[in-house]
Amino acid sequence: MFTEWRRRRAAQRVKPGDGRALKRFRWWQLLFRALFYLRLTDDAGRQTVYAVDVRHWQNQSSGEVKAHLYLDGRRHAESRLPAAFPVRGGTVEVRMSAFGLKRCHYVTADGAEYQLVPDPDSAEGRRARLDRAHPALSRWIGFVSVIVLVIALALLISQLIEQLTQVPVVSQHIGTFTSPIHLPAWLNITMGVGTLVASTERALRLRYSRLLDGGAG
Numbered sequence: 001m002f003t004e005w006r007r008r009r010a011a012q013r014v015k016p017g018d019g020r021a022l023k024r025f026r027w028w029q030l031l032f033r034a035l036f037y038l039r040l041t042d043d044a045g046r047q048t049v050y051a052v053d054v055r056h057w058q059n060q061s062s063g064e065v066k067a068h069l070y071l072d073g074r075r076h077a078e079s080r081l082p083a084a085f086p087v088r089g090g091t092v093e094v095r096m097s098a099f100g101l102k103r104c105h106y107v108t109a110d111g112a113e114y115q116l117v118p119d120p121d122s123a124e125g126r127r128a129r130l131d132r133a134h135p136a137l138s139r140w141i142g143f144v145s146v147i148v149l150v151i152a153l154a155l156l157i158s159q160l161i162e163q164l165t166q167v168p169v170v171s172q173h174i175g176t177f178t179s180p181i182h183l184p185a186w187l188n189i190t191m192g193v194g195t196l197v198a199s200t201e202r203a204l205r206l207r208y209s210r211l212l213d214g215g216a217g
Contacts, residue, residue: 014085017068017075022051025121032056034124036104036116040088048072050087052094052104052116067094092116097213099196100124100203115206127204142205145198149212152195155181 025035038050051070069077069085069092077085082095082103090108094101101124106114118124131138158181183191199213207213 013083014077014079017070017077020075022053022070022073022075025119027121029055030123033122034101034104035119035122036124037119038087038092038106038114038116042088048088050076050085050092052085052092054081054094054096054101056096056100065096097199097203097208099199099213101206102203102208102213104206124204124206127201131205141201142207145201146212148191148194148198149202152191152198153212155183155191 025033032055034052034054034056036052038052040048040050042048049072051073053068053070054065056065065081066078067081067083067085068075069079069083069087079085079094083093085092085094087106090106093103093105093107095103104116106116108114118128120126120129130141202208202213
């Protein structure tokens with residue numbers, strides 16, 4: 001029920017596009033642009049190509065991030081994120097985390113979900129190409145990303161508990177807790193950078209966990 005309400009609310013933010021042509025992906029846009037495609041074929045064999053274009057870092061200066069939906073190369077609609085674009089046979093849902101897109105999926109009328117295909121020149125497309133060309137290496141990178149985020153989460157929880165038990169009202173009832181791990185400043189900075197890299201790597205694969213990636217964000 002909540003999911004349907006969220007989709008209806010997102011659909012209300014959709015506005016018509018201006019028909020502008022879709023610009024191809026450029027290498028210097030790797031850090032602030034995501035571009036995904038959806039190809040649908042009707043019963044007569046005619047193919048329709050949708051494209052979702054998100055300039056996420058670029059748009060954050062105005063306080064909001066927009067997604068643009070293109071139909072056969074022309075801007076068909078736009079919406080603030082999170083977005084839910086009505087398309088033939090279902091809806092394209094687009095949502096973002098602090099590190100990139102966490103969802104860009106085609107949801108059919110019967111509830112089936114399919115992730116859109118990233119542009120091969122985009123950061124997401126390059127990560128997908130690595131996964132196809134070197135699956136073992138790709139799995140290892142994904143595993144390391146999870147381990148880094150788990151360690152960062154454990155350290156964060158430990159520090160929060162220590163700070164919480166320093167409050168007099170809390171310490172009187174349950175005592176105090178001293179974290180067994182206190183990292184030097186340089187290692188804290190290293191962990192911060194590692195967390196950023198790990199979360200970004202997961203965002204390139206549209207992997208998102210509220211516990212891991214939400215805590216990191």
